Amino acid sequence: MTNDTAYTLASKYLAEFDRASKLLPLSERARLREQIREHFNDALAGSVDAAKAQLTIDELGTPAEVVAAASTQRPALIARVMLLRILQAVAIVCGAAGLAGVVFNIIVGGLTAVGILGTVLVALSVLIVWLCVRAIRRQR
């Protein structure tokens, strides 16, 4: 059982970390994941029983505790990531509504207020996406 159990516990931990760390800045998230993998590689090398595997995981703290510790240390960046997520959601809604307006305008023909509004919304969503991409690149 031993190494299979250790591998399963480590994989489960990493999957939980991936879920819990979505709001961390990408660079911080990637670094922590690398450190956790390295921790498991060192601690679970060779033949390891279930108790030792569990101790290794307990030493790290839960994924939520790791993320909480990282978040406490970088509150401004976390707020920025949250803002980016909100902007991305706004861009999706604007884009979808704008496209619907443009399609409606094409079906109806001519230039309607809905068509103009749709075009503006599509342009707005493109602008937001561009700003988000730029911010994410700078964050990396």
Place this chain on the structure above:
Amino acid sequence: MSVSDSTAQLRRGALVPIVLATLEGRPTYGLRVLKRIRTADEVLGTPEGTVYPLLNRLERASLISSDWTTRDDHRPRRYYTLTDMGQRELDQFREEWPEFRRALDTLLSPTGQPTGDR
């Protein structure tokens, strides 16, 4: 071992110089940092979830540096090294610590008298 909230907070606060001290003299990798802290004192225990985020914060503050290195014929690992700035921070903490501890002992003493070095 469970500890009081006050001890847990003190433990978190003391973690920076503790981590710096574990790196003094020799670059060390993550698991060994954790093990040194855990074996040093049972009261300190395992600092839940804080060690790797703390290592990253210390690196951003230039108190430590890290790089992938192969040592002793093992596979590559990320080793953490105390920088000159980190060494100065640790030295300063060591200077301040005895006085801080004496003041704390005095304040915590039921009689309000110094309890002496222990």
